Amino acid sequence: MKIALLGYGKMGKVIERIALERNHELVLRKGSQDSFDGLENADVAIDFSVPSVAVENISTCLEKGIPVVSGTTGWLEKYDEMVALCNQKNGSFIYGSNFSLGVNIFFELNEYLAKMMNNLKQYKVSMEEIHHTQKLDAPSGTAISLANGIIKNTSYENWTLDEANENKIHIDAKRIENVPGTHSVFYDSEVDQIEIKHTAHSREGFALGSVVAAEWILGKKGVFTMKDVLGI
Structure with a gap:
């Protein structure tokens, strides 16, 4: 080819x-x-x-x-x-x-979890993504895909890099040297936290x-x- x-x-x-x-x-x-x-x-x-x-x-x-x-x-x-x-x-x-194969599996897990959590209103969702300092866009495309997967299956309407509100998922985008890519999704309540995470070790x-x-x-x-x- x-x-x-x-x-x-x-x-x-x-x-x-x-x-x-x-x-x-x-x-x-x-x-x-x-x-x-x-x-x-x-x-x-x-x-x-x-x-x-x-x-x-x-x-x-x-x-x-x-x-x-x-x-x-x-x-x-x-x-x-x-x-x-x-x-x-x-x-x-x-x-x-x-x-990445692993990230695409992670996308599917993310949507499945969002469906499970949709009626549990005591949990608030947020996200974190970490990439190398050369990455020009924020949040990452992967983070946006994850957020859209949640939005499709819950009552959230959009995502934001600013302060979270009832209708928007807060994404914390960080840029750190030599990090290929880490993405985390959090569901927080007053009593516990559920987290799913994907960490890339290389490109x-x-x-x-x-x-x-x-x-x-x-x-x-x-x-x-x-x-x-x-x-x-």
């Missing part, structure tokens, strides 16, 4: 190594200032760039008929536009706020998941998620 790698920072380099280990070929390694030369030779593109260029990367791939897998977060106000473009071009697109899980998603999407048309890739 020939891969165009859009975003060549720390994460991009881990994706490159794993792709090569899985006997794939990289035909483009694009930093934020580089051109798209070579994209036309790719079977699939993997976008792990930055929010300011993600939409351009994704739309360029869809315009050129290249299936694209994106793990860049912080641009989701344009997500519906990318879905519409994918459908218009009969393209192939996967967006994931997190490509390996995210990188592997993105390459597996790229392998999976070949030959498929439509807009997909990691739930489709993993069959969960």
Whole structure:
């Protein structure tokens, strides 16, 4: 499989190594200032760039008929536009706020717990996410996905980085050196606390998941998620 790698920072380099280990070929390694030369030779593109260029990367791939897998977060106000473009071009697109297998299992646990807790009004939900200091968006895309999973299954209406209120889930976003990603969901009452937590030990899980998603999407048309890739 020939891969165009859009975003060549720390994460991009881990994706490159794993792709090569899985006997794939990289035909483009694009930093934020580089051109798209070579994209036309790719079977699939993997976008792990930055929010300011993600939409351009994704739309360029869809315009050129290249299936694209994106793990860049912080641009989701344009997500519906990318879905519409994918459908218009009969393209192939996967967006994931997190490509780790463990995190996607965590997403399912989070929704299941939210359903269980919905009628227990004595418990108030809050969240914490910790990432490395180079992460540009806050809260993380993973934290937003977790919050949306809770909102879908409870009476909460939104999330906030500010002080919590009855209708909003408070997310405490922290940036600390050399932390790949930690996400916690808390249910607090006067008598106890329930916590579920996922801790990433390295970028390996995210990188592997993105390459597996790229392998999976070949030959498929439509807009997909990691739930489709993993069959969960």
